[in-house]
Structures are given as C-alpha cells and as structure tokens.
Amino acid sequence: MGGGHAADPVALPLTRSRGERADAARNRAHLIDVARRMVAELGVDKVTMDGLAERAGLGKGTVFRRFHTRAGIFFALFDEEEQRFQQRVMSGPPPLGPGAPAVERLVAFGRARLEFLAEHTALARAAFDPGRPNLVGDSPSLFHVQMLLSEACPDVAASGTLAVQLVAALEGPVLLYLQAPDDAPGPAPLIGTLADSWQVLVERVCDGGHTPGRSQ
Amino acid sequence: MGGGHAADPVALPLTRSRGERADAARNRAHLIDVARRMVAELGVDKVTMDGLAERAGLGKGTVFRRFHTRAGIFFALFDEEEQRFQQRVMSGPPPLGPGAPAVERLVAFGRARLEFLAEHTALARAAFDPGRPNLVGDSPSLFHVQMLLSEACPDVAASGTLAVQLVAALEGPVLLYLQAPDDAPGPAPLIGTLADSWQVLVERVCDGGHTPGRSQ
DNA sequence: TACATAAGCGGACTGTACCCCGCTTTGTCG
DNA sequence: CGACAAAGCGGGGTACAGTCCGCTTATGTA
Known part of the structure; x- marks a missing residue:
C-alpha cells in the first residue's frame, strides 16, 4: 500500500487535531439524548445496548465505539x-x-x-x-x-x-x-x-x- | 451407607444447619475449595461459573444454587x-x-x-x-x-x-x-x-x- | 429394608455485554 | 474536482451470567 510517489516519509500523523468527526459527534449527542429518554421511561436496568442502538437507529458497534462500555x-x-x-x-x-x-x-x-x-x-x-x-x-x-x-x-x-x-x-x-x-x-x-x-x-x-x- | 452403627446421637448444629443436606454441604465446601484454587491460579476475573462448575465436576445449576450470583x-x-x-x-x-x-x-x-x-x-x-x-x-x-x-x-x-x-x-x-x-x-x-x-x-x-x- | 417426599442436581436455554472486520462516509490534498 | 487514506459504521458472532424443569439422591418413617 502506498509504494507509489511517497514524497512524505511520514504522512503527518498529527495533521489535524484528534477532534472527532462531525457525524460521530452528531451520533454521540443523539445517543445520549435517546439514552436519557430510555432511562426516564424504562428505568436504568431495562436499558440495553441493543435496545439503545435500535431505538437510536444505529448499529450496536457504534454505541460501543462511543461509550466503550455499558x-x-x-x-x-x-x-x-x-x-x-x-x-x-x-x-x-x-x-x-x-x-x-x-x-x-x-x-x-x-x-x-x-x-x-x-x-x-x-x-x-x-x-x-x-x-x-x-x-x-x-x-x-x-x-x-x-x-x-x-x-x-x-x-x-x-x-x-x-x-x-x-x-x-x-x-x-x-x-x-x-x-x-x-x-x-x-x-x-x-x-x-x-x-x-x-x-x-x-x-x-x-x-x-x-x-x-x-x-x- | 450409615444407618447401621452411626455414632452421632445428635446432629451437630454448627456443621449442619437445618435443611442443608449432607451432599449439599459437601459440594459447597468443594466448590469453595476449587474456587480458591482457581482464583490463585487464574486471577479473579478469569474465573467463570461454567469453568468453576466444570472443574468441580458439578453442574452449573448447582453452583448458582449455592452462591446465587457470581x-x-x-x-x-x-x-x-x-x-x-x-x-x-x-x-x-x-x-x-x-x-x-x-x-x-x-x-x-x-x-x-x-x-x-x-x-x-x-x-x-x-x-x-x-x-x-x-x-x-x-x-x-x-x-x-x-x-x-x-x-x-x-x-x-x-x-x-x-x-x-x-x-x-x-x-x-x-x-x-x-x-x-x-x-x-x-x-x-x-x-x-x-x-x-x-x-x-x-x-x-x-x-x-x-x-x-x-x-x- | 422398602417407600414417600422433598431437597438437590444437571445442563440445555435465554438474554445481553462486548468483539471483529469488511463496507461506507468524511475530510484532505493535489 | 477527483482520489486517497483514515475514521466511523453495521450487525452478525462469541462468551458468559443467570433461569428452568425434569431426573436423581438423601433422609425420615413403617
């Protein structure tokens, strides 16, 4: 991969701040929003990762990527x-x-x-x-x-x-x-x-x- | 076995609480023993209920019956x-x-x-x-x-x-x-x-x- | 010793947290 | 504007805690 015209030995790993991507930020906010609603509605221990993902219209993987753990x-x-x-x-x-x-x-x-x-x-x-x-x-x-x-x-x-x-x-x-x-x-x-x-x-x-x- | 020349006139109240059957007590002790060994050997968070049951030669249901939860x-x-x-x-x-x-x-x-x-x-x-x-x-x-x-x-x-x-x-x-x-x-x-x-x-x-x- | 009964047992079954990896989107640079 | 990497996404897969119910075994009684 990338053997062609590599002018830069290092592709500037620090090109830009490690800020999260726009869609990621949007999803995070949305997830928190949905989660809060679910907690209020079902109670804490009825909130599952699958349920949250589904209700937010996102994949399970996305939920874990954002919050790491339940x-x-x-x-x-x-x-x-x-x-x-x-x-x-x-x-x-x-x-x-x-x-x-x-x-x-x-x-x-x-x-x-x-x-x-x-x-x-x-x-x-x-x-x-x-x-x-x-x-x-x-x-x-x-x-x-x-x-x-x-x-x-x-x-x-x-x-x-x-x-x-x-x-x-x-x-x-x-x-x-x-x-x-x-x-x-x-x-x-x-x-x-x-x-x-x-x-x-x-x-x-x-x-x-x-x-x-x-x-x- | 037993019935014949049992030397116990009275059940020892300390070793056997009312209702816990002899085999149950034996299994509890055995499970605790195996569990301790597993903790020492694998570390706490590598000890699973399945693993404990299997290594103790007992069913999973038995483990949960004794200890209710992990x-x-x-x-x-x-x-x-x-x-x-x-x-x-x-x-x-x-x-x-x-x-x-x-x-x-x-x-x-x-x-x-x-x-x-x-x-x-x-x-x-x-x-x-x-x-x-x-x-x-x-x-x-x-x-x-x-x-x-x-x-x-x-x-x-x-x-x-x-x-x-x-x-x-x-x-x-x-x-x-x-x-x-x-x-x-x-x-x-x-x-x-x-x-x-x-x-x-x-x-x-x-x-x-x-x-x-x-x-x- | 044989029987009745209840306590105990086993392991298949379920629900859920968390992992993985190929596909899609976003942001950047020529 | 077009293409390339990297970050993000999706959802099927895995492992494990905890449940259930029919079978087994201990224990008291005749």
Missing part, C-alpha cells in the same frame, strides 16, 4: 448532571459557591452533594464500572474537597489521602450502602442525617472541636 | 478471610483486640483493616454486587466501629450514620478509588498514609482534637 453510557449521562452541579459549586451563591469560609463551604458542599447523589443514585450506581480506574478517582468532588481542606487545615490536608477519605465518607454511603430510593419509607430523612454527621465530621476534623481555653 | 462466590471466599480477621479483632491482643481505650482500638482497627483490604482487594471488589443490599451494610466492620464510637463519643454516635461514614472513609478508598494491586510502584506506602489519615480522622472526631498524646 457503564460508559450512564457515566456520560451522569457527567452532564455532574457538570451542572459543578457550576453551582464554582460560581453559585455562598456558602456552596465561593465567598464563605472554607469550613462552611465544606459543610454546604456535603449537604448539597448528598442531595445531588440522592437524586441521581440510580445513574451514579449504573455509571460505576467495577474493575476500572474510577468514578471518583479524578472527580471534581475530590479536587474541590482537597482545595477547601487545604485552606481550612493545611497541616492535615497535605498528604491528600484525608480528602479522599472524606469524599468516600460522603459518597460511599449513598453509592455503596444505601438501597434503592424507594426501599425505606423515607430516604430524605436519612440524607438529612448523613448531612448532619458530615457536618460533625468536617467541623471536628478542621478545628479539632473548638478547644476551650486554647487558641490554635 | 459475586456470591467471591463473597464466600472473602467471608472466610473476614471471619479470620474478626477473630483477631474480637479476641486478639490489644489494641486491636479488647483491653485498650476505644479511640486507640478504633485507630488500630483502621490500620489493620486497611492492611487486610489491601491484601484482599481483588476478592473484595469481586465480592461487590452492584444493585444489592450490600457488602458493608451489615458487616462486622460497621458493627464494630459503631460499638467503639458509641463508647468513645456517645453524643455523636447516636444516629449511627457517622459510623457508616467512617467505615466508608476506611473502606471506600481501597474498594473504589485504588487501582489494581500492582498498578502503582508501591501500594504499601499508600496504605500507610491512609492509616495515618484515619488516625487523624478518628482522634479529631472523638475528642475534638485536644489530644495531648504523641503524634506517632
């Missing part, structure tokens, strides 16, 4: 919500957004995050791909908690592991231990209780429980 | 290790075992648990069944942390959610965010760092950070 679809869906959430965190009103002391922001972040996860539990769990780098590994949540923690108590935040553990304390219960949203009589009060515990956790970690008679 | 097999394997671990916690030497102050026991528990999980990451992750009650929902770990927390700071432990969050902080990073055991050059130092952070977490939560003790 979880990948739900991750894409979840990620859209995640970005909306991030928006509120980064440029919304305090104390969730900037403009409040770090500890207050951490507390507010936890509460908001719990509500967010409670609202999107099904998606978040479906987006979880066992045996993979992972969901929260490079999540904006981790980054944000790490930042606020560094501001609130730099000594303890240095290693970075504490932030990971705090994020795990926040997300783990909802992602791992809670059951389906309509399992218990009321999920809302449980979320509220988790938020309260989170507040205790954060406040005690950050200022050591307000030691009397001794300033820090 | 994760169930790894859960059974993991559970055996878990029970050995529990033994150390409940009747081993302090500070992991009884005989030390609650906070010290919590710290020791965290460190031991992290090492334990690091050693059995593959099994633990494989035992995780997405869309199920769950792994840690009624785990001995949760029970134990809840108990020690109630002893160390009853005010804060009352709701029970804080214990859940602490367990999540402990187990989440290893189960969710860490990668394969041989991914990073050294998993051991990371576990050590996590253990240090855990200590900070527990000590600050329990006595609000006015610990006059040593920092190592």
Whole structure:
C-alpha cells in the first residue's frame, strides 16, 4: 500500500487535531439524548445496548465505539448532571459557591452533594464500572474537597489521602450502602442525617472541636 | 451407607444447619475449595461459573444454587478471610483486640483493616454486587466501629450514620478509588498514609482534637 | 429394608455485554 | 474536482451470567 510517489516519509500523523468527526459527534449527542429518554421511561436496568442502538437507529458497534462500555453510557449521562452541579459549586451563591469560609463551604458542599447523589443514585450506581480506574478517582468532588481542606487545615490536608477519605465518607454511603430510593419509607430523612454527621465530621476534623481555653 | 452403627446421637448444629443436606454441604465446601484454587491460579476475573462448575465436576445449576450470583462466590471466599480477621479483632491482643481505650482500638482497627483490604482487594471488589443490599451494610466492620464510637463519643454516635461514614472513609478508598494491586510502584506506602489519615480522622472526631498524646 | 417426599442436581436455554472486520462516509490534498 | 487514506459504521458472532424443569439422591418413617 502506498509504494507509489511517497514524497512524505511520514504522512503527518498529527495533521489535524484528534477532534472527532462531525457525524460521530452528531451520533454521540443523539445517543445520549435517546439514552436519557430510555432511562426516564424504562428505568436504568431495562436499558440495553441493543435496545439503545435500535431505538437510536444505529448499529450496536457504534454505541460501543462511543461509550466503550455499558457503564460508559450512564457515566456520560451522569457527567452532564455532574457538570451542572459543578457550576453551582464554582460560581453559585455562598456558602456552596465561593465567598464563605472554607469550613462552611465544606459543610454546604456535603449537604448539597448528598442531595445531588440522592437524586441521581440510580445513574451514579449504573455509571460505576467495577474493575476500572474510577468514578471518583479524578472527580471534581475530590479536587474541590482537597482545595477547601487545604485552606481550612493545611497541616492535615497535605498528604491528600484525608480528602479522599472524606469524599468516600460522603459518597460511599449513598453509592455503596444505601438501597434503592424507594426501599425505606423515607430516604430524605436519612440524607438529612448523613448531612448532619458530615457536618460533625468536617467541623471536628478542621478545628479539632473548638478547644476551650486554647487558641490554635 | 450409615444407618447401621452411626455414632452421632445428635446432629451437630454448627456443621449442619437445618435443611442443608449432607451432599449439599459437601459440594459447597468443594466448590469453595476449587474456587480458591482457581482464583490463585487464574486471577479473579478469569474465573467463570461454567469453568468453576466444570472443574468441580458439578453442574452449573448447582453452583448458582449455592452462591446465587457470581459475586456470591467471591463473597464466600472473602467471608472466610473476614471471619479470620474478626477473630483477631474480637479476641486478639490489644489494641486491636479488647483491653485498650476505644479511640486507640478504633485507630488500630483502621490500620489493620486497611492492611487486610489491601491484601484482599481483588476478592473484595469481586465480592461487590452492584444493585444489592450490600457488602458493608451489615458487616462486622460497621458493627464494630459503631460499638467503639458509641463508647468513645456517645453524643455523636447516636444516629449511627457517622459510623457508616467512617467505615466508608476506611473502606471506600481501597474498594473504589485504588487501582489494581500492582498498578502503582508501591501500594504499601499508600496504605500507610491512609492509616495515618484515619488516625487523624478518628482522634479529631472523638475528642475534638485536644489530644495531648504523641503524634506517632 | 422398602417407600414417600422433598431437597438437590444437571445442563440445555435465554438474554445481553462486548468483539471483529469488511463496507461506507468524511475530510484532505493535489 | 477527483482520489486517497483514515475514521466511523453495521450487525452478525462469541462468551458468559443467570433461569428452568425434569431426573436423581438423601433422609425420615413403617
């Protein structure tokens, strides 16, 4: 192949940016759209790759090319919500957004995050791909908690592991231990209780429980 | 065989639960045995239900009857290790075992648990069944942390959610965010760092950070 | 020991995630 | 404008988790 008049030894493998082709982008958007509709209509675990492909009028191979795995679809869906959430965190009103002391922001972040996860539990769990780098590994949540923690108590935040553990304390219960949203009589009060515990956790970690008679 | 000179006056309640037939128990033990060998030999994700059934010389239906799901097999394997671990916690030497102050026991528990999980990451992750009650929902770990927390700071432990969050902080990073055991050059130092952070977490939560003790 | 009964067993069957490779479309360069 | 590569597409193929139902075997009773 190509033995003829090869003027260029290398055909510029970097000719243009690795941007995806126009039709590919269109298909991706369409797939996400159809997927969201199917999730709303059938529920997460009734959405199959075949069904999605058929209903989108595309081949199965195309679906996998875009999203790599079944979880990948739900991750894409979840990620859209995640970005909306991030928006509120980064440029919304305090104390969730900037403009409040770090500890207050951490507390507010936890509460908001719990509500967010409670609202999107099904998606978040479906987006979880066992045996993979992972969901929260490079999540904006981790980054944000790490930042606020560094501001609130730099000594303890240095290693970075504490932030990971705090994020795990926040997300783990909802992602791992809670059951389906309509399992218990009321999920809302449980979320509220988790938020309260989170507040205790954060406040005690950050200022050591307000030691009397001794300033820090 | 048997009927004639059976020396068992009473069925042993520990070895045979009511209703499980002798052959069933034998098969369960055999399956677990074969499964462990296969995990050691092929790695967790190369173990299939068909393969296990065939290599055990049993039908596939039998395997599913015993363990319900693929994760169930790894859960059974993991559970055996878990029970050995529990033994150390409940009747081993302090500070992991009884005989030390609650906070010290919590710290020791965290460190031991992290090492334990690091050693059995593959099994633990494989035992995780997405869309199920769950792994840690009624785990001995949760029970134990809840108990020690109630002893160390009853005010804060009352709701029970804080214990859940602490367990999540402990187990989440290893189960969710860490990668394969041989991914990073050294998993051991990371576990050590996590253990240090855990200590900070527990000590600050329990006595609000006015610990006059040593920092190592 | 022979019988009745229920627990256990096997393996064919189904549904679905994911792979593969030849064909089509898109974008670029002469 | 025409042709060439590469990126994208399609859908049949594969492997595996989990189900079903008729047959087998253990166990209590006469």
